[in-house]
Amino acid sequence: FDFSDNQNSGVDASLRFVGYGDWQWSALGYVQMREFSTRFGSVADDRNSVRLVLDQFSVPSTGLGARFEMRPPMGDNAEIRIGADWRRTIGETNERFFFIGDTPQRSRNAGGRIDTLGAFAQGSWKSDGGVTLTAGGRLDRWFIANGSRQRVNLATGDVQSDDRFTDRSGWEGSGRVGAAWQPGGSDYFTVRASGYLGWRLPTLNELYRPFRVGTVTTSANELLSPERLRGAEVGFDYDDEDVFSFSVTAFWNLLDNAIANVTLLDGSGNRQRRNLDAIESKGIEVDASYDLAYDVGMNTGYESLILRASYAYVDVRVKGEGDTLALDGLRPAQVPQHFGSLSLDYDDRPGFKAGVSLRYIGRQFED
Numbered sequence: 001f002d003f004s005d006n007q008n009s010g011v012d013a014s015l016r017f018v019g020y021g022d023w024q025w026s027a028l029g030y031v032q033m034r035e036f037s038t039r040f041g042s043v044a045d046d047r048n049s050v051r052l053v054l055d056q057f058s059v060p061s062t063g064l065g066a067r068f069e070m071r072p073p074m075g076d077n078a079e080i081r082i083g084a085d086w087r088r089t090i091g092e093t094n095e096r097f098f099f100i101g102d103t104p105q106r107s108r109n110a111g112g113r114i115d116t117l118g119a120f121a122q123g124s125w126k127s128d129g130g131v132t133l134t135a136g137g138r139l140d141r142w143f144i145a146n147g148s149r150q151r152v153n154l155a156t157g158d159v160q161s162d163d164r165f166t167d168r169s170g171w172e173g174s175g176r177v178g179a180a181w182q183p184g185g186s187d188y189f190t191v192r193a194s195g196y197l198g199w200r201l202p203t204l205n206e207l208y209r210p211f212r213v214g215t216v217t218t219s220a221n222e223l224l225s226p227e228r229l230r231g232a233e234v235g236f237d238y239d240d241e242d243v244f245s246f247s248v249t250a251f252w253n254l255l256d257n258a259i260a261n262v263t264l265l266d267g268s269g270n271r272q273r274r275n276l277d278a279i280e281s282k283g284i285e286v287d288a289s290y291d292l293a294y295d296v297g298m299n300t301g302y303e304s305l306i307l308r309a310s311y312a313y314v315d316v317r318v319k320g321e322g323d324t325l326a327l328d329g330l331r332p333a334q335v336p337q338h339f340g341s342l343s344l345d346y347d348d349r350p351g352f353k354a355g356v357s358l359r360y361i362g363r364q365f366e367d
Contacts, residue, residue: 002052016029036059037058056095082120083119084119086115094107105153112148116142133178139173173197202259218273221273226257227255227275276318283316292306336361
């Protein structure tokens with residue numbers, strides 16, 4: 001329908017140097033430039049007309065980054081990687097809204113900059129008895145700066161609001177430890193376990209850009225804290241490399257300060273991006289595949305007819321308190337409890353492939 005158009009463009013460039021020898025190293029620099037524009041229309045109740053409600057006419061963003069990594073010589077059974085990286089994201093939104101006919105009455109500009117500077121180390125060691133140990137960690141310093149949001153009355157030229165937000169910074173750590181065991185040195189069967197810590201900064205969109213859907217306005221929140229993840233998983237794999245493979249993974253995750261759109265308690269029905277106390281999820285994932293070609297006489301060394309099946313059960317609940325107490329114990333929006341898929345793929349390696357898939361997604365909610 002009218003006013004539902006959008007346009008995207010982008011340019012990427014990178015330069016990488018690699019050094020070989022006893023001390024392997026690599027250096028990378030990159031730039032990513034994006035621009036998009038989009039419009040939104042509101043469809044009348046009788047479905048016979050559309051009116052323009054929002055014109056995001058210019059949304060530019062730039063990503064910059066650099067990375068350096070070294071791998072010192074450790075022998076055949078061990079590997080260590082150490083390095084550092086820097087990432088910068090700059091972006092803004094320019095939009096017109098509150099239209100009378102095709103004439104906008106308001107405009108908004110919002111945006112800012114995010115920098116992350118970090119150092120990391122990761123190592124792995126494999127024994128002759130089929131045990132592999134891995135460990136890694138990184139420390140990051142983050143900066144949120146130049147945040148702003150301005151709103152202008154286009155009819156009069158008056159600036160209705162001009163907010164300049166305080167710069168913020170902080171430290172975050174993350175890491176992972178893992179172990180895998182192949183009993184008896186078997187290449188077919190693997191038992192594995194891992195634990196990990198992670199984090200995510202709020203995006204520029206979450207920090208600075210409000211939006212409206214229907215009569216509900218969702219406000220941005222420049223004070224959002226980083227999300228922090230704790231998790232663990234355990235599982236086993238079987239893979240004979242030719243006919244049959246099977247894997248099972250059980251997991252537990254706790255996402256502290258999870259960012260969500262929270263309905264305000266002022267009776268307006270409006271929302272604001274807030275940090276929840278946490279979201280806890282636990283569940284199990286199962287994957288299997290079988291090459292039917294071995295049973296139907298197609299095993300020529302080139303052809304395969306692979307049946308694949310997967311299933312995931314996810315029990316996830318919000319932990320809310322204070323302003324988010326009303327969400328305590330609820331499932332997060334758009335997260336189903338059951339996922340499943342079944343596919344059949346034919347591969348005649350000299351020149352032909354075909355496949356069909358069935359997918360199941362359980363009930364999920366938006367509110």
